[in-house]
Amino acid sequence: MKARDFGYHLAVRSLLLVAAALIVFAPTAAGAAVGQPLAIFVHGADAHTRLLPTYDNVLPIAVRVAGDARGFDAVTITANGPDGNSVTAPLVKGTRGFIGSLRLATPGTWTLALTTRAGSVTSAIVAVPIAVATPFVAEPLATALMAFAAACTFIGVALIARPRLRLAKRRS
Numbered sequence: 001m002k003a004r005d006f007g008y009h010l011a012v013r014s015l016l017l018v019a020a021a022l023i024v025f026a027p028t029a030a031g032a033a034v035g036q037p038l039a040i041f042v043h044g045a046d047a048h049t050r051l052l053p054t055y056d057n058v059l060p061i062a063v064r065v066a067g068d069a070r071g072f073d074a075v076t077i078t079a080n081g082p083d084g085n086s087v088t089a090p091l092v093k094g095t096r097g098f099i100g101s102l103r104l105a106t107p108g109t110w111t112l113a114l115t116t117r118a119g120s121v122t123s124a125i126v127a128v129p130i131a132v133a134t135p136f137v138a139e140p141l142a143t144a145l146m147a148f149a150a151a152c153t154f155i156g157v158a159l160i161a162r163p164r165l166r167l168a169k170r171r172s
Contacts, residue, residue, distance in 0.1 A: 035059075035060075035061075035062040036052060036055050036056060036059055036060070036061045036062060037050070037051075037052070037061075037062050037064070038050075038051050038052070038055075038061050038062065038063050038064070038102075038112075038130070039051070039064045039065075039066065040063070040064070040065045040066070040069075040112075040114065040126065040128065041065075041066050041067040042065060042066070042067040042068045042069045042114070042116075042125060042126070043067050043068055044068060045125065046126075047067075047114070047125055047126035047128070048067075049128050051128070051130055053131065054131045054132065054133045055104065055130055055131065055132045055133070056132075056133070056134075056135045057104060057105055057106065057107050057132050057133065057134055057135070058134075058135055059103075059135075060101040060102060060103045061101065061102045061103070061104065062099070062101060063077055063089075063091060063098075063099065063100050063101065063102050064096075064097060064098070064099050065077075065091060065097050065098040065099075065114065066096055066097035066098075067097070069097045069098055069116070070096070070097055071118060072093075072098070072116045072117060072118050073093075073117050073118055073119065074090070074091075074093075074116070074117040075090075075091045075093075075098040075114055075115070075116050075117075076088060076089070076090045076091065076114070076115045076116075077089050077091060077100065077102060077112055077113070077114055077115075078112070078113045078114075078115065079102060079104055079110045079111070079112050079113075080110065080111045080112075080113070081104065081106050081108065081110050082106060082107075082108025082109055082110065083106055083108070085106070087102065087103070087104060089101065089102050104130075104132045106132065107132050107133050107134050108131075108132060109129055109130070109131055109132075110129070110130050110131075110132055111127050111128070111129050111130075112126075112127070112128045112129075112130060113125075113126065113127050113128075114126050
């Protein structure tokens with residue numbers, strides 16, 4: 001092996017390592033960055049929701065209450081779990097309604113209820129069922145095989161392109 005070939009092989013190995021790391025760790029980083037939105041729009045005594053089919057029991061749920069909720073002084077969300085426990089979280093008033101975070105640790109169907117306060121009047125508004133599930137965890141073997149397949153593809157393309165680049169340099 002010539003000295004200049006060593007630099008080429010080192011560069012290819014470095015690129016392969018970076019590509020494999022991106023393939024393996026990018027889904028994890030992307031999943032952590034994305035929130036789990038739950039929007040509740042209050043209209044009088046009614047409420048409409050925009051929610052996901054299921055929520056991850058590991059990540060917090062980003063709750064937003066909007067619509068007529070802007071007229072309330074305070075909003076609290078209470079989640080009643082499948083095993084009888086309940087979680088309560090006060091929401092913070094913002095310019096477009098109330099926002100907050102809620103973590104539901106037990107998988108199953110939870111029922112969410114809003115308690116509102118306008119002046120001295122307190123009322124319960126809505127009961128929304130949501131499904132909470134344990135997140136899908138990718139098999140380590142499948143992830144490793146995917147990284148290996150991508151690395152083999154990249155190496156194959158690099159090996160095919162390398163002689164053609166040398167021929168192009170010689171001709172010029």
